[in-house]
Amino acid sequence: MLLFYNIAIYAYYFIIKIASTTNTKAKLWVAGRRDQQFRTLQKSAWFHFASLGEFEQGRPVLEAFKVQHPGHPIVVTFFSPSGYEVRKNTPLADAVYYLPLDTANNARQFIDTIDPVIAVFTKYEYWYHFYNEAHQRNIPLYVISAIFRPKQLFFKCYGGLHRQILGKVTRFFVQDEDSKTRLSTIGINNVMVSGDTRFDRVYANALAPKQLPLIERFKNNARVFIAGSTWPADEELIAPLITEHPDWKFIFAPHEIPEAKIIDLMGKLPADRTVRFSHIKADDQYLASKQVLVIDNIGMLSSLYQYGDVAYIGGGFGVGIHNTLETAAFGSPVIFGPNYQKFKEARDLVDLGGGFSISDAQQLKTIADQLINNDAHREQAGAIAKELVQRSKGATQIIMQNIEIRKE
Structure with missing residues (x-):
């Protein structure tokens, strides 16, 4: 089975390399790994995140670890360009890299170079060679905010190799009792129910969000409908609401912001009442008179939600919805598409x-x-959403009380 896994890893690499000739994300994925050079470190703490969402999810644990163990340099790795490109200069880390391709040689060389005394993976991403190398060296390896579902490969009759990967984890911190029970059916019992660290992150953000003066000027004391992390399928549905509710304002923050997609979105909106954020000048006097604002940058959304009264979260007509908790923490009711069953917090919000x-x-x-x-x-709906966030926080404290670094 390991042979097939290795073949699949290389096949995936070559597919991405071919795609990189026409796809921007794939190009960044390939070039970022090709060009990076690793710093030699001693006794580092390694935090891995699939993408930007997982970084924000695991960030409370990273921050808490940095405070409690200031002597250990922090290494952050990302699988996806959408995480690396946004957080490559984060002050929370001493080094930020793309995770190398999961081969035995890459895992050995990378771990030799950064010398981790602990490895923390957030939610998912299970790589055989990296996990095996950490296990062989007695490096404590933790998976936090994990959640497991029946259809995952680990629980299939042909998922033996992937069950081996799970066996190399020191401890799982899972979101719910169902995940703990499910893991026990395949003999994985080093599991603790901690909850989801995203609740800690969004709760802290809601207590002290970054103020956005231009958004305040646009809002101008009106009610605001925020469409966050949207895709074209979401935007098609939302656009008609603008003319139906002229006394409300609408803010669109698309999940992807290439110029072609922004232009496509602008074409669905009333031209005389819509403005792009990047086109606003500090002395613009007309901003308060506009009804629709399109956010064409990355990084504002978590603070943007403080100005909303109702939120729509995109992705539910694709592979799955994006982060519903950032807006729930501010007390906004949340609307999303039909593909949300993989997300416990979304199921809880609906229930x-x-x-x-x-x-x-x-x-x-x-x-x-x-x-x-x-x-x-x-x-009432907004209060319910906010209360869910408040009573679900605390995972970070549980995790920090139950992790250890490698003893020399």
């Missing part, structure tokens, strides 16, 4: 009445109309 799933334009109109036109209903 409690702080979140609403829609499958088509009519359902969105119905839910949006109810939240926009009924202040009491909107405020």
Whole structure:
């Protein structure tokens, strides 16, 4: 099975390399790994994140570790360009890299160079050679905010190699009891239910968000509908709400912001009432008179939600919804598409009445109309969402009390 795994790793690399001739993300993925040089470190703490979302999810543990163990340099790795390109200069780390391709030689050389005394992976990403190398060297390896579902490869009859990978983890900190029970069915019992560190992150962000004066000027005391991390399928559904609710303002923050996609989005919106954030000048006097604002940069969204009264989170018509908790922490009811079942927090929001799933334009109109036109209903739903965040925080403390660094 390991032979097939190794073949698949190399096959994936060559597919990405071919794609890099036409795809920007693939080009960054290949070039970033080809060009990077690793610094030799001693007794580092290695934190790996698949992408930007996982970085924000695991960030509370990284920050807490940095405070409690200041003598250990921090190494951060990313699998995806969307994480690396945004956080490559983060002051939280002493070194930030793309995770090398998972081969035995790469794993050995990388771990030789950074000399980790602990490795922390957030939510997922299970790489045989990196895990095996850490295990062989007695480097404590933790997976935090993990969640396991029945359809994952670990639980299939042909998932033996992937079960071996799990066996190399020192301890899993999982989001829920179902994940702990599921792991026990395959003999994995070094598991602790800690909850999800994203609640800690979004709660802290909501307590002291970055102020955005231009957004305040645009809001101008009006009610605001924020469409965050949207894709074209989401934007098609939301656009008609603008003319139906002229007394509300709308902010779109697309998940991807290439110029072609921004232009496509702008074409769906009323031209005379819409402005791009990058086109605003500090002395613009017309901003308060606009109804629609398009955010064409990365990094504002977590602070942007403080200005919203209702939020729509994109991705639910694709592989899955994006982060619903950032806006829930500010007390906004959350709307999203039908593909949300993989996300426990979204299921909880729906069950409690702080979140609403829609499958088509009519359902969105119905839910949006109810939240926009009924202040009491909107405020109650928002309070439910906020309360879920407040009572679910605390995972970071549990994790920090139960991890150890390698003893020399």
